Amino acid sequence: xxSWEKNIRKVVPYVPGEQPKEKNIIKLNTNENPYGPSxxxxxKAVELENLKxxxxxxxxMLVEAIADYHGLSKEQVFVGVGxxxxxxxxxxxxxxxxxxxxxxxxxxxxxxxxxELFKIPYERVAVxxxxxxxxxxxxKDNGGIIFxxxxxxxxxxxxxxxxxxxxxxxxxxxxxxxxxxxxxxxETALPLIDKYDNLLVVRTFSKSxxxxxxxxxxxxxxxxxxxxxxxxxxxxxSYTMNMPxxxxxxxxxxxxxxxxxxxxxxxxxxEWFKQEIEKIGFSCPTSAANFLFITHDTKxxxxxxxxxxxxxxxxxxxxxxxxxxxxRVTIGTREEMEKFLVFLKKYLxx
Ligand SMILES: *Cc1c(COP(=O)(O)O)cnc(C)c1O
Numbered sequence: 001x002x003s004w005e006k007n008i009r010k011v012v013p014y015v016p017g018e019q020p021k022e023k024n025i026i027k028l029n030t031n032e033n034p035y036g037p038s039x040x041x042x043x044k045a046v047e048l049e050n051l052k053x054x055x056x057x058x059x060x061m062l063v064e065a066i067a068d069y070h071g072l073s074k075e076q077v078f079v080g081v082g083x084x085x086x087x088x089x090x091x092x093x094x095x096x097x098x099x100x101x102x103x104x105x106x107x108x109x110x111x112x113x114x115x116e117l118f119k120i121p122y123e124r125v126a127v128x129x130x131x132x133x134x135x136x137x138x139x140k141d142n143g144g145i146i147f148x149x150x151x152x153x154x155x156x157x158x159x160x161x162x163x164x165x166x167x168x169x170x171x172x173x174x175x176x177x178x179x180x181x182x183x184x185x186x187e188t189a190l191p192l193i194d195k196y197d198n199l200l201v202v203r204t205f206s207k208s209x210x211x212x213x214x215x216x217x218x219x220x221x222x223x224x225x226x227x228x229x230x231x232x233x234x235x236x237x238s239y240t241m242n243m244p245x246x247x248x249x250x251x252x253x254x255x256x257x258x259x260x261x262x263x264x265x266x267x268x269x270x271e272w273f274k275q276e277i278e279k280i281g282f283s284c285p286t287s288a289a290n291f292l293f294i295t296h297d298t299k300x301x302x303x304x305x306x307x308x309x310x311x312x313x314x315x316x317x318x319x320x321x322x323x324x325x326x327x328r329v330t331i332g333t334r335e336e337m338e339k340f341l342v343f344l345k346k347y348l349x350x
Pocket of ligand 1: 031148212
């Protein structure tokens with residue numbers, strides 16, 4: 001190794017799901033929402049002007065729209081470039097103890113990457129055999145806690161009482177609940193942010209709002225937490241959010257009817273698809289997300305994954321301990337799921 005290479009920050013990066021360039025793909029691999037954003041968002045997009053100016057560094061319009069929507073003050077909301085940005089910023093801001101932060105062994109695979117990147121000690125706490133997070137495993141001494149609810153890629157949601165159990169046992173550290181999928185059937189921890197000043201709830205526009213391409217995420221919590229996040233953000237990059245994202249994010253919030261109707265369609269398709277695949281030998285946990293975590297009685301997940309890919313149907317396969325016989329299948333349109341079902345029946349000869 002050349003000597004300069006010794007002092008380089010080396011990380012094994014997170015590997016996002018494939019974004020194939022070909023057309024005619026049934027894309028069920030990265031939990032996007034198939035319906036796209038509201039018409040109001042699209043109309044506003046063509047009217048965008050003043051791209052020559054720097055955006056508002058505080059993204060105030062969007063912060064206020066989100067705060068209003070959730071009945072919070074603007075001091076309780078932080079926005080960022082997708083929840084990945086918000087979460088990375090939160091790791092940097094809140095996880096600075098010498099003690100290990102805790103998160104489930106089966107969870108969003110970015111958490112250990114950020115921990116490595118920021119040199120934060122961490123421990124992966126095993127979920128049980130039914131892939132459930134066990135609250136009492138998080139009672140021990142730690143440097144902070146993060147978990148998604150509903151969890152990914154398992155799709156399992158825990159009730160508010162479960163989240164409160166963990167938060168109340170950990171009032172000396174920051175607890176982050178990643179609610180990327182909560183709109184699809186989870187119970188939000190938002191009512192707890194006034195009661196617990198150490199709780200941060202993180203959301204995204206990428207899944208339920210069908211705006212993954214615009215990169216909008218946000219955190220809600222006690223004004224003190226939000227101030228600390230902003231201090232770190234302004235010390236890193238003042239203009240994290242671009243102007244189109246700020247403006248179009250506000251439009252998305254304004255069209256609540258559209259938002260709720262597409263979420264309802266995804267849920268309806270999910271429940272139908274779950275019933276259909278259970279008839280042909282698949283099983284999966286009850287999902288509160290826009291995906292199902294499926295496994296088959298006899299056929300291996302990897303084989304199914306590869307065969308589907310040959311037919312231009314992309315789902316997600318994780319070659320990881322405990323979950324390497326599972327597929328994470330995003331809920332697309334009814335038509336896309338029907339095509340996937342036809343493929344599965346043909347492939348399984350049923
Ligand atoms: C998709 C996802 C995110 C990141 O979403 P962004 O597009 O960066 O907002 C964060 N956490 C979980 C659990 C996710 O599934």
